[in-house]
Amino acid sequence: MxxxxxxxxxxxxxxxxxxxxxxxxxxxxxxxxxxxxxxxxxxxxxxxxxxxxxxxxxxxxxxxxxxxxxxxxxxxxxxxxxxxxxxxxxxxxxxxxxxxxxxxxxxxxxxxxxxxxxxxxxxxxxxxxxxxxxxxxxxxxxxxxxxxxxxxxxxxxxxxxENLPIDVNKKSPYSIDQNVWGRAVETGFLEDIWNGPIEDVYSYTQNPADPKPADEVVITFDKGVPVALDGKPVTMLEAIEQLNERAGAHGVGRIDIVEDRLVGIKSREVYEAPGAMALIAAHSELVNVTVERDMARFAGGVRQRWAELVYDGLWFSPLKRALDGYIDDLNEPVSGEIRLVLQGGRAVVS
Missing domain, CATH: 3.40.50.620 (HUPs)
Incomplete structure (x- = not known):
């Protein structure tokens, strides 16, 4: 071969x-x-x-x-x-x-x-x-x-x-990376941090300034895993997809950040992650309600280090695996229902 x-x-x-x-x-x-x-x-x-x-x-x-x-x-x-x-x-x-x-x-x-x-x-x-x-x-x-x-x-x-079957003239003004968890956008004019994002940048979310009736959703968790929305069973993928639609309709999850890249430079990034941010808002509140005080206090440093490891490409590292064990223990009592109100770019526990 x-x-x-x-x-x-x-x-x-x-x-x-x-x-x-x-x-x-x-x-x-x-x-x-x-x-x-x-x-x-x-x-x-x-x-x-x-x-x-x-x-x-x-x-x-x-x-x-x-x-x-x-x-x-x-x-x-x-x-x-x-x-x-x-x-x-x-x-x-x-x-x-x-x-x-x-x-x-x-x-x-x-x-x-x-x-x-x-x-x-x-x-x-x-x-x-x-x-x-x-x-x-x-x-x-x-x-x-x-x-x-x-x-x-x-x-x-x-x-x-080489006559390749690819349109060489089609070029978006934006550099985009997206998946079900969210969407990342970079582009020339956004590299100047004085320039605010225009509506054309966004795809997963609608303008949070548009007046709309609030959407109330109840998320059920079992040991930290979302298992139902408004009483209807869902997989993790379904939970993200449905909340992308519902939270995105209210402009939830828009993020504009000057980010510290792991290669040592700063970069202006625009993200939209409506489902992710709605789920994190609900889960973090349920952790606050259900987790013992010392475990909850220690979790802050673990969250930060876990995020840094994953950001830096160290998903398969020994430390990441060790922190996963703590996260499993942390989520043992994290079961129950959380009610979120989605409106005006915010996901608020009510």
Whole structure:
């Protein structure tokens, strides 16, 4: 069998071009891997076919929405994890589940290298490579944009020259990363922190200033796990999706932050996470009601450190696993119902 590279594939310009670019640079075959964590957009079968049309020898697609909700979003909720006390780890939480599927695909298809589409200035290059190193230290990591100077202009030129089935003219003014837990937006004009976000930036949430009757929702928890909304049983994924809609209709979960990136720079980020923030508001209040005083006092430092570890790409670290044990104990008594009122950009316990 020829040597192979597994590529984290999104279906966009950069990763579509990366298939042929990697093949030329390394002489290896490319296996494309697309993971659905609730980001929406194109059908995964369409994305899979595009990868094959762009030269991938195999294309692996995974519906990881339930897995992402149960194994990654739920631990974050049970921790009430907010990086810098504000950000619910929208992008950071999705990286370890994608890493898990990349490593599984590498084993399945006999690859010795994993590739991703990250640049050299963001958090995700670290998250992917640290995660892959933790699960499969024998695999090599490459990033064509960073390692092979694959600029956007060069990518467009390559796509046109190779006749790739990708629209090279379609370019959003925003850089967006989204999943079922939330949505992250960066763009040129937002890099000036004096410029406020315009409504066009948002997709998961409606304008909180629009007058609307309040929406009241009762969330039932069992040991920190949301199990029902207004008395109707739900999975974790259903709880997030339904509250994304209901809380999002009232503008809940809009976040505008100058964030300390793990690579040592500050970055202005705009997030919207209506379901996540509504669930965290409810869960944190139930913790306050049910958890013994000393356990509750100690939880503050654990939440902060847990969020920092996940933000820094250390999902698979020994300390993160140890803190998970404490969080399990913390949530033992966290059962009951919490009533939230959603209105005017706020989720308020009533």
């Amino acid at each position: 020829s040597q192979r590279v597994v590529l984290a594939y999104s279906g966009g310009l950069d990763t579509s071009v990366a298939i042929g670019w990697i093949a030329q640079e390394t002489g290896k075959e490319v296996v494309a891997v697309a993971v659905d964590v609730g980001q929406g957009g194109e059908d995964l079968d369409v994305i899979r076919q595009r990868a094959l049309d762009c030269g991938a020898v195999e294309a692996y697609v995974a519906d990881a929405r339930e897995e992402f909700a149960d194994e990654y979003c739920l631990p974050a909720l049970r921790t009430d994890a907010l990086y810098m006390g504000i950000y619910p780890l929208v992008s950071a939480l999705s990286r370890p589940v994608i890493v898990k599927h990349l490593v599984a695909a590498a084993r399945l298809h006999g690859a010795d290298t994993v590739a991703h589409g990250c640049t050299g200035k963001g958090n995700d290059q670290v998250r992917f490579e640290v995660g892959i190193g933790a699960l499969a230290p024998d695999l090599t990591c490459i990033a064509p944009v960073r390692d092979y100077a694959m600029t956007r202009d060069k990518a467009i030129e390559f796509a046109e020259r």
